[in-house]
Amino acid sequence: MTLTRASAWRCAAVLTGIALVVTACGTSADDEASGSDEAGDPAAAFEPPDLPMLEEIGAGEGELNILSWAGYAEDGTTDPNVDWVSPFEDETGCQVTNKVFNTSDEAVSLMQSGQYDVVSASGDASLRLIAGGDVEPVNTDLVPNYVDIWPFLKDRAWNTVNGVNYGIPHGWGANVLMYNTQEVDPAPASWSVVFEDAEQQDGRVTAYDSPIYIADAAMYLMETEPDLGIENPYALDDDQLAAAVDLLKQQSESVGEYWADYTKEISAFKTGSSTVGTTWQIIANLAKADGAPVDVVLPEEGATGWSDTWMVGAESEHKNCAYLWMDWIASPDVNAQVAEWFGEAPGNSKACDLTADPDHCATFHAGDEEYAEQIWYWTTPIEQCLDGRTDVTCTDYAAWTQAWTEIKG
Amino acid sequence: MRTPFSRRVSAHLHRRPRLRLWALLTAPMFWLVVVYLASLAALLVTAFWSTDSFTSEIVRDWNLDNYRLIYESSVYRTIIVRTLAVALGVTAVCTVVAIPFAYYMAKVAGPREQKILVVAALMPLWVSYLIKGFSWRILVGENGVLDNTIGATPGFGTAAVVLTLSYLWLPYMVLPVYAGFERLPDSLLDASGDLGAKPSRTFWSVVLPAIFPSVVAGSIFTFSLSMGDYITVDIVGGSTQMLGNVVFDNQVYDLPFAAAMATVTVAIMVVYLRLVRRTGALENI
Numbered sequence: 001m002t003l004t005r006a007s008a009w010r011c012a013a014v015l016t017g018i019a020l021v022v023t024a025c026g027t028s029a030d031d032e033a034s035g036s037d038e039a040g041d042p043a044a045a046f047e048p049p050d051l052p053m054l055e056e057i058g059a060g061e062g063e064l065n066i067l068s069w070a071g072y073a074e075d076g077t078t079d080p081n082v083d084w085v086s087p088f089e090d091e092t093g094c095q096v097t098n099k100v101f102n103t104s105d106e107a108v109s110l111m112q113s114g115q116y117d118v119v120s121a122s123g124d125a126s127l128r129l130i131a132g133g134d135v136e137p138v139n140t141d142l143v144p145n146y147v148d149i150w151p152f153l154k155d156r157a158w159n160t161v162n163g164v165n166y167g168i169p170h171g172w173g174a175n176v177l178m179y180n181t182q183e184v185d186p187a188p189a190s191w192s193v194v195f196e197d198a199e200q201q202d203g204r205v206t207a208y209d210s211p212i213y214i215a216d217a218a219m220y221l222m223e224t225e226p227d228l229g230i231e232n233p234y235a236l237d238d239d240q241l242a243a244a245v246d247l248l249k250q251q252s253e254s255v256g257e258y259w260a261d262y263t264k265e266i267s268a269f270k271t272g273s274s275t276v277g278t279t280w281q282i283i284a285n286l287a288k289a290d291g292a293p294v295d296v297v298l299p300e301e302g303a304t305g306w307s308d309t310w311m312v313g314a315e316s317e318h319k320n321c322a323y324l325w326m327d328w329i330a331s332p333d334v335n336a337q338v339a340e341w342f343g344e345a346p347g348n349s350k351a352c353d354l355t356a357d358p359d360h361c362a363t364f365h366a367g368d369e370e371y372a373e374q375i376w377y378w379t380t381p382i383e384q385c386l387d388g389r390t391d392v393t394c395t396d397y398a399a400w401t402q403a404w405t406e407i408k409g
Numbered sequence: 410m411r412t413p414f415s416r417r418v419s420a421h422l423h424r425r426p427r428l429r430l431w432a433l434l435t436a437p438m439f440w441l442v443v444v445y446l447a448s449l450a451a452l453l454v455t456a457f458w459s460t461d462s463f464t465s466e467i468v469r470d471w472n473l474d475n476y477r478l479i480y481e482s483s484v485y486r487t488i489i490v491r492t493l494a495v496a497l498g499v500t501a502v503c504t505v506v507a508i509p510f511a512y513y514m515a516k517v518a519g520p521r522e523q524k525i526l527v528v529a530a531l532m533p534l535w536v537s538y539l540i541k542g543f544s545w546r547i548l549v550g551e552n553g554v555l556d557n558t559i560g561a562t563p564g565f566g567t568a569a570v571v572l573t574l575s576y577l578w579l580p581y582m583v584l585p586v587y588a589g590f591e592r593l594p595d596s597l598l599d600a601s602g603d604l605g606a607k608p609s610r611t612f613w614s615v616v617l618p619a620i621f622p623s624v625v626a627g628s629i630f631t632f633s634l635s636m637g638d639y640i641t642v643d644i645v646g647g648s649t650q651m652l653g654n655v656v657f658d659n660q661v662y663d664l665p666f667a668a669a670m671a672t673v674t675v676a677i678m679v680v681y682l683r684l685v686r687r688t689g690a691l692e693n694i
Contacts, residue, residue: 109661
């Protein structure tokens with residue numbers, strides 16, 4: 001595939017969906033930028049479009065369209081006791097419409113439509129959104145609660161490019177292993193139950209239906225096949241990707257079904273058609289509440305995970321409401337509620353004092369920088385190897401997408 | 410007294426046949442040319458482009474890489490063949506179920522019963538596609554209805570996809586076949602019997618040739634709707650992938666490749682329709 005990066009930047013602003021067929025591309029040259037070949041830090045590998053940030057915050061526009069992961073914007077419909085959207089609406093007058101997405105790919109695609117004001121982007125979406133000009137820089141001075149965000153979450157590669165902040169850190173967590181306590185005995189301690197020993201639960205293994213899941217296999221290989229020399233599960237050369245693909249192909253023979261929609265995973269664990277596989281803490285909580293005999297474990301090999309950022313849509317017409325929302329969700333009280341509901345470490349350092357379960361922050365290692373550094377956060381794999389290697393070209397997300405189709409067969 | 414506005418308009422139009430033609434044709438032509446053909450053209454054109462690997466923005470350099478990948482990669486060939494097999498399977502199941510059902514509706518049932526049966530055949534169309542899909546998920550799943558009643562279930566997979574799609578598209582087969590039976594005069598069946606033909610002979614030599622065009626008409630629906638489906642596969646397909654899933658998985662990230670894959674569906678449908686035309690069935694509908 002031939003990629004002319006420089007010309008892509010120039011087109012960035014005008015390329016949306018089918019409209020591009022009739023839109024004369026290249027006439028809008030205000031996003032002039034160039035690519036560079038610096039390896040290592042992905043942020044150094046591109047120059048984002050030059051977009052202005054909000055200078056001052058005015059009255060709310062009365063409307064806010066949120067694009068979020070499931071469980072990030074709860075208005076009481078899932079559980080009457082879980083509601084931080086209604087108080088926000090009462091306080092700011094911004095009526096919230098929330099759209100839940102299932103994968104980062106979906107988030108990127110929906111943001112490209114320009115219909116959403118804020119998005120909770122994981123690391124495998126955030127840089128793509130920044131590079132595509134779909135989100136704009138965020139003026140952290142307008143978000144008073146930003147000062148209380150853990151310092152180790154600020155100015156990171158997935159939320160800051162060339163020193164410019166593009167969002168407010170939300171929280172982070174690990175993709176954990178869920179298993180059926182009746183069928184999987186003894187309790188697993190390793191990801192091997194879904195890889196090498198997957199046959200023991202033949203036809204009942206499940207996995208996250210997204211190319212980013214390849215990183216889970218790569219991370220497992222980091223521990224079990226050190227000869228492959230994988231340093232970072234998001235920086236795989238051709239041989240390393242092939243090894244991960246082989247492992248996942250072997251896994252797919254035992255996979256009953258893949259999940260992307262979290263409700264599908266809950267129903268599969270409830271009926272017993274899935275008994276072991278990767279999950280998010282919130283899915284396990286909901287499944288347990290639904291009566292499924294499940295438990296979760298953080299396996300010994302470590303885990304992939306997410307560190308999410310609230311970002312503002314570049315074409316948003318409700319930017320005041322968007323900033324009000326970002327401040328709301330980053331406030332200690334609300335951040336504590338979200339973190340507990342979703343099952344993740346809160347981004348706000350003061351949130352830990354306000355959780356209903358006093359041990360929540362200890363359980364999720366909030367503020368534990370060392371622990372946080374051990375999680376392999378979702379990041380978009382690109383040609384420049386993220387582990388700093390310069391002697392090889394790494395496989396990019398397009399290659400991962402093709403590989404994922406091949407794995408499922 | 411002034412002439413009413415509508416009268417004046419119709420008088421005006423009456424004197425100008427060309428204006429009349431324009432007024433009649435503008436809306437449908439707009440639909441056909443701009444909305445329908447242009448979007449198809451956009452699809453075809455997009456398939457020859459590529460995407461930036463990082464932002465997934467489209468890069469407009471003309472190339473055949475997407476088609477080459479589909480051709481060279483065995484996984485896409487497998488998926489295309491599987492999709493064809495599912496579409497043909499669904500069509501076969503629908504045909505086998507629809508013929509006796511439609512025969513009973515048209516030839517055996519009394520007028521009152523006939524009305525009830527037509528409503529019954531149409532009833533599934535009143536319910537949302539997703540509800541029907543998830544109902545089948547409950548039916549075929551492990552510890553599901555089938556498992557608990559008859560003790561066997563195909564489980565999530567290709568077989569479940571064929572079953573579910575057959576259920577979803579059955580009305581589109583029943584209705585044309587029913588119409589076909591309606592047009593078949595009873596006297597032909599009587600004549601066949603009077604001439605000594607056994608029921609099976611009557612079926613193969615009289616009934617089937619007469620309703621064949623209707624079956625073909627119905628098959629266009631069942632085949633094309635199955636070719637493009639991806640939601641049912643997602644719900645009951647387990648780890649199965651069909652053409653529609655590949656399009657869906659790639660449309661976010663690699664729209665040109667998704668377009669190339671979608672073009673394959675169009676190509677298959679064109680071939681199918683040409684085959685249908687060759688049977689001469691379309692002229693007899």
